[in-house]
Amino acid sequence: MKLSEEEWQSLMIDLIDGKLTGEMKEMVERQMAESTIHQREYEALKQLLAAFAQPESVVPTDELRANFSQLLAGEKQKIADNGPSKHLSAETGGKKVSAQIKDQRWAPKRSVWLPIAASVALLIGAFWLGQLTLRGRLQATEREVDRLRAEVQASNQMVMLNLLKQNSASDRIKAVGYANEMEEVDEKITRVLLNTLNFDPNINVRLAAAEALARFGDQPQLRLAVVASFAKQTEPMIQITLIALLIDWQEKRALGPMQQLMEDEAAPKIVRAKAAEGVGALYPL
Amino acid sequence: MIPTDEEAMWAVGSGDLDQAGLLFDRYHVGLYHFFHRMIQDRELSKDLTQNVFVRLLRYRGSYQPGQPFRAWIYRVARNVANDHFEKQKSSFVGLKPIHERVAAPDGAEQAEQVVTLQLALQQLPQSDRDLLVMSRYQELKYEEIAQIMGLSLSAVKVRVHRAIKKLKELYFKHEN
Numbered sequence: 425m426k427l428s429e430e431e432w433q434s435l436m437i438d439l440i441d442g443k444l445t446g447e448m449k450e451m452v453e454r455q456m457a458e459s460t461i462h463q464r465e466y467e468a469l470k471q472l473l474a475a476f477a478q479p480e481s482v483v484p485t486d487e488l489r490a491n492f493s494q495l496l497a498g499e500k501q502k503i504a505d506n507g508p509s510k511h512l513s514a515e516t517g518g519k520k521v522s523a524q525i526k527d528q529r530w531a532p533k534r535s536v537w538l539p540i541a542a543s544v545a546l547l548i549g550a551f552w553l554g555q556l557t558l559r560g561r562l563q564a565t566e567r568e569v570d571r572l573r574a575e576v577q578a579s580n581q582m583v584m585l586n587l588l589k590q591n592s593a594s595d596r597i598k599a600v601g602y603a604n605e606m607e608e609v610d611e612k613i614t615r616v617l618l619n620t621l622n623f624d625p626n627i628n629v630r631l632a633a634a635e636a637l638a639r640f641g642d643q644p645q646l647r648l649a650v651v652a653s654f655a656k657q658t659e660p661m662i663q664i665t666l667i668a669l670l671i672d673w674q675e676k677r678a679l680g681p682m683q684q685l686m687e688d689e690a691a692p693k694i695v696r697a698k699a700a701e702g703v704g705a706l707y708p709l
Numbered sequence: 710m711i712p713t714d715e716e717a718m719w720a721v722g723s724g725d726l727d728q729a730g731l732l733f734d735r736y737h738v739g740l741y742h743f744f745h746r747m748i749q750d751r752e753l754s755k756d757l758t759q760n761v762f763v764r765l766l767r768y769r770g771s772y773q774p775g776q777p778f779r780a781w782i783y784r785v786a787r788n789v790a791n792d793h794f795e796k797q798k799s800s801f802v803g804l805k806p807i808h809e810r811v812a813a814p815d816g817a818e819q820a821e822q823v824v825t826l827q828l829a830l831q832q833l834p835q836s837d838r839d840l841l842v843m844s845r846y847q848e849l850k851y852e853e854i855a856q857i858m859g860l861s862l863s864a865v866k867v868r869v870h871r872a873i874k875k876l877k878e879l880y881f882k883h884e885n
Contacts, residue, residue, distance in 0.1 A: 430870075430871070430874070433870065433873075433874055434866075434870045437870055468877060468881060469873070469877060472826075472873070472876065472877050472880050472881075473845065473873075475822040475823065475825070475826040475880070476826065476841075476845040476846060478822065478823050478826075480742045480745065480746065480846075482741075482742075482745055482751055482754075483738065483741075484737060484738060484741040484754075484755060484758065485755065487755065488755050488758060488759060489733070491759055492730075492733050492737070492759065492762055495762065495763060495766065496729055496766070499726055499766050500726050503724070503726070592774075592775050593715075593775045594715065594719070594774045594775035595775075597713065597715070597716065604710055628714070628715055628777075631713060632710070632713060635711065636710070660848075692848060
């Protein structure tokens, strides 16, 4: 294959970065072995790119944090001072202003009312059901409560599954969040979370799925699936999150893949360090 | 659940400014290094990092939900750096000479490599330097850099590789 010098260099960079695999990698290595010019070029690139890997020795001083805290406090004060005054007009009486302040404070968090309203509705429902029980319909009521619970559960699941199909990543993150709110989670949901962790195109959605799986540490099969997923991950943030999770679960079956990652020279240093931490934490003494 | 960067920034945009603290914790060191690697000046890097967070708070309303936050904040950082360089050009206030700014770390060979690399980087055009700082130091993906710079993925890859080629020539000229 005839390649230009620029294409050659590009392939060498990809080779150093560990981005070439299979036949392409073999082809580049084979052709390089035949040319001393390319070998020299490769060594030079390797030396140059290794110089980037030296850790940054300077760290920001505490002054930066102090300044930020001051900035944030100032900004909050500005909101407190200016926010309500925007609504102030000649006609506005003092009482109205305080109502507006209240409105403003609650407006962005209006969704908070939703669960409260739901709780109240549930309470009223429970009270009504309680009345029925008192009338001697205990068994029927219990059946009814179970049915309602199953219905709520099913509709929660449906909302979650539908949200997961959305194009927007924030909707899918919301969907994953639903799993955290469900009291009972069946296999279908954990399977969906695992699929999301493995295949969602957006890293933040995958991260949210990894975090949502944390509460299922009591399920050995699921833990094994997470170990298998961890072994296939290439995204540093996901790898780091899963390492923390697997340490938390004390999942010894993760030792192999963690050791492999620890020794993988193509992986970022921080990931390798975290993997080493994991190996240390899981290694049987 | 710990909020993602995107959730935290969306909350900041909706008025929950405390979430900005979380984003400061996650990003201030990376941004400080980003500036320091570009300009090799600690004091200035601190000021510019601070400016990024000033803009984060000032333009919090412009953040769209679901927008990848890392690319968003680095685009802000790049604008902060560009504005600084523009101002510098018009006011004729230059940086100290490069050899006074590049701080050598301990360890003779490593120190030599770092200084040589910094000297070579400083001689690159700013757009090339930005690309290399983002891709090689900050380890941003080509996809993220494409979002930050408004380029296609393949254009980013070609530019990064060309910048490496230029850098390689400068690096070995300094080394010899």
